[in-house]
Amino acid sequence: MSAVETTEEPGGTAAVHTDKIAGVLMPTGARPRRAGPLSASLTYGWRALLKIKHVPEQLFDVTVFPIMMTVMFTYIFGGAIAGSVDGYVQWLIPGIFVQTLIMITMYTGLTLNRDISKGVFDRFRSLPTWRPAQLVGALLGDQVRYTLAGVIILTVGFVMGFRPDGGALGVLVAFALLLVFSFSLSWVWTVISLAVRTEQAAMGISMFILMPLTFASNIFVDPRTMPSWLEPAVDVNPVSVVVTSIRELMAGSFQAGSVATVLLYCVVLVALFGPISMFIYNRKS
């Protein structure tokens, strides 16, 4: 018996009283009104936050990685491309801001891939809630991670001399727009991570998509300096569109057209990849 005593935590040794259990049962058939889609999504989002609270190590990628990206790219490219770090910072920080957040969205898919294979998802899927809430909630919870990463990048940028003309308001609006885009883009990684079997495969495919998107964009260099055949591709690249819009907002020049284009991309991403995610999710064994 001593083995039992040591494995049972203090709370666990308390006897189970069946009369207490009988007393706590609700009559069958009595049930609260079913949770709405929003409340269910927020509950799953709350779960994601609790996981951050209990396992703070998982914030490594949204703290150390952004600092590294910002410092590294500013000093490496700053000298080589613009000749001086000071001038380049104004151009580069908004780009790095977008690039880093987009790269971090990829982890959403990877985490989901791991999470979904756990027993608790069987229970979630057997509950009478709006099913997409399980995915929407996870993505909402990730907004906290994106926000943290964004704040770190902008702080490091500020320390390195980034002074946006748009002021605090411009930066805030840009930040909000990027969060909306990140949420929308996350659905792409969600589809990939649901469709493939292993985390490694999801990582590989995601990288394969991300690398050209971020590097064949206007993040690091002005497309005017690129070969003429590449220029149009860079211009329609959604990442370039987002970066342009973020730069404008941070510089204090609000252009309704480019903001609208970004939002249109968001709608298309969610409308396309949201239902595909749900289709695969519902059929996953």
Add this chain to the structure above:
Amino acid sequence: MGVPEIAIETSGLVKTFGSTRAVDGVDLTVRRGGIYGFLGPNGAGKTTVIRMLATLLRPDAGEAHVLGHDVLTEAKVIREKIALTGQFASLDEDLTGIENLIMLGRLLGLSSRAARSRGLDLLAAFGLSEAAEKQVKKYSGGMRRRLDIAGSLIVTPELMFLDEPTTGIDPRSRNQVWDIIRTLVSGGTTILLTTQYLEEADQLADRLAVIDHGTVIAEGTPGQLKAQVGSGALTVRVLDEADREDAARVLGEVIGADVHRESDPTALTVRVDQTARAAAALTALEAEDLGIETFSLGQPSLDEVFLTLTGSPADDSAQGTPDETKAGAR
């Protein structure tokens, strides 16, 4: 009110994974009330059937109705009335006990405050109050099981699926889980329980189905099943290895059944239909001066059930049976 009398009805249920026919034509009728047992070895297809009934997995063929609703077209209604306690703890390991229950309560539509107080009540009833603020990954196996069941009772389900609720927990925790299950049934919930232990099915279930290789190979009350299998087995360990053959002869004569020589060179097992026969056999061994170290009269094991029902021992995987054994069995 027209409450259907039948909790679960399936016909020709099939699910394949690649080339594995995990469930291969299952026909079941489970009445409301009481405990229905699902007995089978590893890989028999128990979990797969439960996942289809709990609307987590779509059947490839066949039909299933749960509480009168079709699993394919009325999944939402079914989810309102069932609860699932999966084989591998359906809890979030990173969260604490109370956080898990609050989360489930919120998802079922309780307000934050109601979810917390419901969670605390359940933890108290399940003897887990002191572990409320502890992460589930730090719980022992027995505590985890109890929390898992508590999570299924935030709203009392009409039908509850319990997938191997006592596998891997110690005997005392197992007895606690049995008590909990019996309490639930007296509260009016129907329970479908899977197990690998005949003893558990015998203790709890009103009826049971024996499942193997994705098909039901026997169905009935535990009494009917045991009548087919024999009530139990007498295991004898002789003091001296050299006496084993003599002891085997005596046991065979008195009980009139085949004596099985265990891999332990002193042990013998023989199936007995009447306890009186076992007593007579022990007396006969004594009379012949064959020293006995220990003896036990136990329920037939799952292996013995399978030996009787299929002619081949229960194997550990659905694919692992050599074809000859199977051919010989049917």
